[in-house]
Amino acid sequence: xxxxxxxxxxxxxxxxxxxxxxxxxxxxxxxxxxxxxxxxxxxxxxxxxxxxxxxxxxxxxxxxxxxxxxxxxxxxxxxxxxxxxxxxxxxxxxxxxxxxxxxxxxxxxxxxxxxxxxxxxxxxxxxxxxxxxxxxxxxxxxxxxxxxxxxxxxxxxxxxxxxxxxxxxxxxxxxxxxxxxxxxxxxxxxxxxxxxxxxxxxxxxxxxxxxxxxxxxxxxxxxxxxxxxxxxxxxxxxxxxxxxxxxxxxxxxxxxxxxxxxxxxxxxxxxxxxxxxxxxxxxxxxxxxxxxxxxxxxxxxxxxxxxxxxxxxxxxxxxxxxxxxxxxxxxxxxxxxxxxxxxxxxxxxxxxxxxxxxxxxxxxxxxxxxxxxxxxxxxxxxxxxxxxxxxxxxxxxxxxxxxxxxxxxxxxxxxxxxxxxxxxxxxxxxxxxxxxxxxxxxxxxxxxxxxxxxxxxxxxxxxxxxxxxxxxxxxxxxxxxxxxxxxxxxxxxxxxxxxxxxxxxxxxxxxxxxxxxxxxxxxxxxxxxxxxxxxxxxxxxxxxxxxxxxxxxxxxxxxxxxxxxxxxxxxxxxxxxxxxxxxxxxxxxxxxxxxxxxxxxxxxxxxxxxxxxxxxx
Numbered sequence: 001x002x003x004x005x006x007x008x009x010x011x012x013x014x015x016x017x018x019x020x021x022x023x024x025x026x027x028x029x030x031x032x033x034x035x036x037x038x039x040x041x042x043x044x045x046x047x048x049x050x051x052x053x054x055x056x057x058x059x060x061x062x063x064x065x066x067x068x069x070x071x072x073x074x075x076x077x078x079x080x081x082x083x084x085x086x087x088x089x090x091x092x093x094x095x096x097x098x099x100x101x102x103x104x105x106x107x108x109x110x111x112x113x114x115x116x117x118x119x120x121x122x123x124x125x126x127x128x129x130x131x132x133x134x135x136x137x138x139x140x141x142x143x144x145x146x147x148x149x150x151x152x153x154x155x156x157x158x159x160x161x162x163x164x165x166x167x168x169x170x171x172x173x174x175x176x177x178x179x180x181x182x183x184x185x186x187x188x189x190x191x192x193x194x195x196x197x198x199x200x201x202x203x204x205x206x207x208x209x210x211x212x213x214x215x216x217x218x219x220x221x222x223x224x225x226x227x228x229x230x231x232x233x234x235x236x237x238x239x240x241x242x243x244x245x246x247x248x249x250x251x252x253x254x255x256x257x258x259x260x261x262x263x264x265x266x267x268x269x270x271x272x273x274x275x276x277x278x279x280x281x282x283x284x285x286x287x288x289x290x291x292x293x294x295x296x297x298x299x300x301x302x303x304x305x306x307x308x309x310x311x312x313x314x315x316x317x318x319x320x321x322x323x324x325x326x327x328x329x330x331x332x333x334x335x336x337x338x339x340x341x342x343x344x345x346x347x348x349x350x351x352x353x354x355x356x357x358x359x360x361x362x363x364x365x366x367x368x369x370x371x372x373x374x375x376x377x378x379x380x381x382x383x384x385x386x387x388x389x390x391x392x393x394x395x396x397x398x399x400x401x402x403x404x405x406x407x408x409x410x411x412x413x414x415x416x417x418x419x420x421x422x423x424x425x426x427x428x429x430x431x432x433x434x435x436x437x438x439x440x441x442x443x444x445x446x447x448x449x450x451x452x453x454x455x456x457x458x459x460x461x462x463x464x465x466x467x468x469x470x471x472x473x474x475x476x477x478x479x480x481x482x483x484x485x486x487x488x489x490x491x492x493x494x495x496x497x498x499x500x501x502x503x504x505x506x507x508x509x510x511x512x513x514x515x516x517x518x519x520x521x522x523x524x525x526x527x528x529x530x531x532x533x534x535x536x537x538x539x540x541x542x543x544x545x546x547x548x549x550x551x552x553x554x555x556x557x558x559x560x561x562x563x564x565x566x567x568x569x570x571x572x573x574x575x576x577x578x579x580x581x582x583x584x585x586x587x588x589x590x591x592x593x594x595x596x597x598x599x600x601x602x603x604x605x606x607x608x609x610x611x612x613x614x615x616x617x
Contacts, residue, residue: 007083009061010439011125012323013053016573018117019046021373024560025553026380027386028113031387037111047566052096052118056125059087064126067267068442073259078207080271084129088210092162094241096122097133105144106157112386114378116312120372122317123309127446128267131410132165132205138306139166139217143236146287146298154244155215165211168306169218169237169273170299171198177459179296180228184275186220189282196220196237196283197276199257204453207239207256214239216254218275218283219295220296226293235283235294237275237407253280263270264445282534304407306454308378311410314418314450315371317443321425322347322364324439328429329357360428364421366580366588369553370546371414377549378406401476405468406545412535413542415450416457461534464541477515484548491551496558496578500551500585507544507589510596516538517599523588528607533599540592547581547589555583591616 022028022045067081091097100105100115110118121129140159143151158164175181184198196218200206207214216237225231233261257272275281285291286298329352337353340346351357385399422444426433435438451457467554469477488505492498514537523527557577564571 007062007066009057009064010320010324011056011061011064012320012327013056013121013124014319014323015049015053015181016569017369017372018049020505020553020557020573020577021376022113022117022612025373025549026376028111028380028383031111031383034387036109037383038388039108040110040114045110048099048110048114049117049121049402051094052121055094055096056121060122060125062127063129063267064439065436066440067128071259071269073256076255078209078256078259078271080208080210080269081267084132084267085210087126087129088132089161091133093123097137097162098160099161101137102144105140105152105160107160112382113376113606116308116375116379117307118374120312120316120319120590123313124320126267127313127317128265131265132208132210133162134162134309135168135205136160136162136166136215138302138309139168140300141305142217142234142302143215143286145301146234146291147236148288150244151284151286154242154246155236158213158246160582161216163212165205165208165214167203167205167214167216168299169203169206169216171202172198174203177456180230180232182221182232183186184218184220184307186222186233187281190221192289193282193284194220194222195233195276195279196235196281197279199274199275202260202453203271203273204268206269206273208269213248215561216273216275217286217299219299220283222292229296231293232295233399234286234294234298236286237281237283241282244558251280251284253278253559257615262569263448264442265449279408284425297389302452307407307411307460308375310450310454311371311412311414311418312375312448315368316418318364318418318421318425318448319368319372319528321440321443322361322368325364325428325433326352326361326437328432329361332429332432345601358427360424361539362583363587364424364428365576366550367417367421367546369577369580370550370584371410371417373549373553374406374542375410375414376548377545378403378410397472398479401472401479404471405476405480407463408464408538408543409542411454411462412451412457412538413546415447416539417420417452419444419447457538458531458535460613461538462531464538465530469515469518470505474555481508481512484544487548487552491555494555494558495536497551497554497581497585500554500582500589503549503585503589504544504547507540507547507592510593511540511544514594514596514599529602529604532606534605536595536599540595543588543592549583550577550581550584 029042031037063083069081072079077439095108096118098107098108099118103109136159139157144156159166170179172182186194186196188194218235218237219232220235221231237253238252241252253276255274257274260270262270330350332351333348334351336346381399381402385396388396425440426444429438432438488501491501494501554577557574561574
């Protein structure tokens with residue numbers, strides 16, 4: 001008989017670091033108390049994060065290992081892990097999933113910078129569980145942005161508030177990243193509805209027992225539609241039919257055919273969904289018939305939010321993996337100090353005293369804090385754009401341009417590095433980290449999917465080099481480079497961080513050189529080189545930005561150290577900020593120039609190797 005899984009919280013977060021980013025580095029206080037955030041002040045922000053963390057430790061965190069056992073499919077219905085339904089009710093009663101929702105739809109209207117940190121806490125405590133509400137949020141945002149007044153009235157508040165769930169149904173067996181190959185059909189009925197028929201796979205939260213209904217957003221094609229993505233329409237397809245007041249009327253012929261067996265996020269039901277097996281499934285175009293064949297543009301409107309959320313998922317598990325590894329390193333005694341390496345009788349020391357463990361810990365710290373700073377940099381642009389709307393069009397355009405540039409960085413770098421930090425955390429534990437006695441092995445398994453869904457990270461890289469670099473005639477990239485250049489010019493003679501600021505300047509010059517190389521390939525028709533190096537370029541730009549954000553924080557921390565007593569906890573905190581920036585600038589930033597040199601070589605070996613030469617089996 002298998003041993004029951006204990007409901008023990010192992011989630012850890014660093015609220016002091018979050019408060020530093022919000023109030024000291026990005027100065028969110030400057031927009032608090034003013035429209036549209038007039039109901040938010042510093043106390044409300046601090047209290048919200050503190051109370052959310054408490055909820056995560058008491059409710060969601062203890063269910064993380066429990067949920068890893070997975071969901072069950074019984075009589076065509078998905079049963080979520082024990083405790084999930086009660087946690088769902090508690091989560092929405094506390095308002096965590098609706099904290100950033102417009103008050104028009106029953107939310108609290110917080111700044112995005114607070115909302116994203118709440119999402120980090122929720123996802124880090126229990127990624128699989130938090131996905132159900134995240135998907136409902138994304139689907140309801142699409143309806144809020146594009147739906148008819150009647151659709152908004154029927155769906156938005158119920159979905160934002162957790163009464164109903166939601167999904168996004170794109171993928172089919174023959175249409176993964178190639179969404180335009182979707183075959184799910186829509187046939188017009190005489191009453192304004194459409195009959196939907198087809199099968200979607202890999203649908204996160206496709207069925208569950210948490211909400212009263214699930215509202216699927218389904219990409220489907222009319223017979224008269226043009227081929228490819230231009231012929232796809234986005235339909236609202238409820239699991240259960242309702243009247244216009246939300247009263248349930250019965251089945252809408254949406255069934256779960258199977259739950260995928262996955263490497264991680266097992267508490268999230270990833271489903272095969274069948275629509276219209278009995279020719280009785282109906283849906284309505286988002287926005288009505290005037291929005292036919294506009295499904296992809298509607299979907300892409302919410303992709304920024306979804307991709308940011310995935311990057312934060314990577315950050316969230318990486319952060320807890322790092323903090324758990326740090327705690328273990330302080331407690332686990334093994335080996336003597338290097339100072340006594342010849343003395344067989346020397347006392348065993350905590351492994352945090354060993355040089356390689358300290359290297360791994362500082363590497364994880366710098367990456368976790370850097371990715372979080374990158375994410376808040378992005379949401380700060382969002383909040384500023386919102387606050388300046390209708391007041392300063394030029395500044396709004398600047399902020400929106402920076403958002404477009406940073407989204408693929410947050411998604412791809414956050415998810416790639418999230419997995420690698422979890423891997424390093426396991427290495428820090430040694431053999432113990434490979435067991436289920438500690439949380440880091442689950443974090444690592446859960447994290448692998450982040451680089452794949454919501455557009456693989458290569459898609460993010462191609463979006464960056466193929467679309468984002470050239471937006472506004474290159475003005476967005478020029479503004480980004482100017483911001484970095486201003487920081488370098490201001491701090492290259494800094495008493496403690498000057499050499500590292502100069503390293504940032506060298507990395508910026510290398511990135512600019514690489515961007516010009518990409519432009520030349522586009523102009524000369526050497527397009528085959530672009531996808532070969534796109535991922536490398538995205539990594540270069542991400543490392544540059546993270547290095548910049550860490551150094552920016554370190555400058556602030558260095559100044560604060562001058563007036564902070566040595567015995568005050570903030571002295572250790574600010575010292576840690578400086579050392580994280582120094583480590584990243586000295587060990588990671590120089591790699592940007594080396595990657596630019598590799599890019600310049602135009603290595604075509606992956607294109608030139610014959611298919612048969614990959615292996616002779």
